[in-house]
Amino acid sequence: MATPSPTPAPLAGWDLPDDNHGPRLIAATAVVTMMALISVILRIWVRAGIIKSVGWDDRFIVLAMVRRLSLPSATNCWRVNKYIN
Numbered sequence: 651m652a653t654p655s656p657t658p659a660p661l662a663g664w665d666l667p668d669d670n671h672g673p674r675l676i677a678a679t680a681v682v683t684m685m686a687l688i689s690v691i692l693r694i695w696v697r698a699g700i701i702k703s704v705g706w707d708d709r710f711i712v713l714a715m716v717r718r719l720s721l722p723s724a725t726n727c728w729r730v731n732k733y734i735n
Contacts, residue, residue: 686718690711690712693711694708
């Protein structure tokens, strides 16, 4: 008769909790970015439409928001994917 094979040992870390914070990080980043975008849009609308005075600081705010929405978005998705998968 053949002897039964021993049960394989569990993988290391099998008893640790599954702490996946990736979706929370994406949600928090999206909420804060949308709040900032709405603030910038309202500021430019007030300064350009109502007050009719757009200054250099407004231009830098728009430039910063455009940069925030374009370049880092791809790298942020790549960084957060490490925590999702």
